Amino acid sequence: MDRHEGPSRGKFAACLTTAVLVGTAVAGHGIARYDARPPWGTDIAYEGGYLQAVRIRKADVTGERTRALLSGECGEMERTGMGGDRAVHDPAAWVTGCLDGAAGRPSQNQGLLH
Numbered sequence: 001m002d003r004h005e006g007p008s009r010g011k012f013a014a015c016l017t018t019a020v021l022v023g024t025a026v027a028g029h030g031i032a033r034y035d036a037r038p039p040w041g042t043d044i045a046y047e048g049g050y051l052q053a054v055r056i057r058k059a060d061v062t063g064e065r066t067r068a069l070l071s072g073e074c075g076e077m078e079r080t081g082m083g084g085d086r087a088v089h090d091p092a093a094w095v096t097g098c099l100d101g102a103a104g105r106p107s108q109n110q111g112l113l114h
Contacts, residue, residue, distance in 0.1 A: 041089030043109055048086025049074065049094035050109075053101030066102055074098035 007015070038044065053069055060066050065073075074095050078087050087094035100108065 038089070042093045044086050045083075045088075045090035045093040046097035047107065047109055048083060049078075049097030049099075050101040050107050051097075052077075052083070053098040057102055057104070069098065069102035074102065 006012075053074065056069060057066050077083060077098065078091050078095050081087075083091070083094045083098075097107070100106075
């Protein structure tokens with residue numbers, strides 16, 4: 001049986017410790033930078049508002065609720081907390097998404113580059 005040729009245990013332990021420390025530092029920086037808000041929080045908020053308005057628009061037979069959304073109900077929904085957890089990331093983006101969905105415009109987040 002041949003002996004395995006590779007780094008010594010000391011070098012291996014040093015490299016593993018360094019890798020763990022670098023990983024911990026990167027994770028710590030990410031947590032400190034973004035805290036509870038993910039880096040793509042604006043996209044999440046926009047899509048939340050957009051989807052909510054599209055659902056309301058599809059269920060609105062008379063068109064009355066859609067007109068109400070366009071005339072300010074989107075902002076009122078966000079202020080009263082009806083936007084949910086997604087609106088917390090970026091309330092203005094949530095309202096913009098809601099208005100786009102109510103107007104029937106395509107989502108700004110479609111496509112590879114947006």
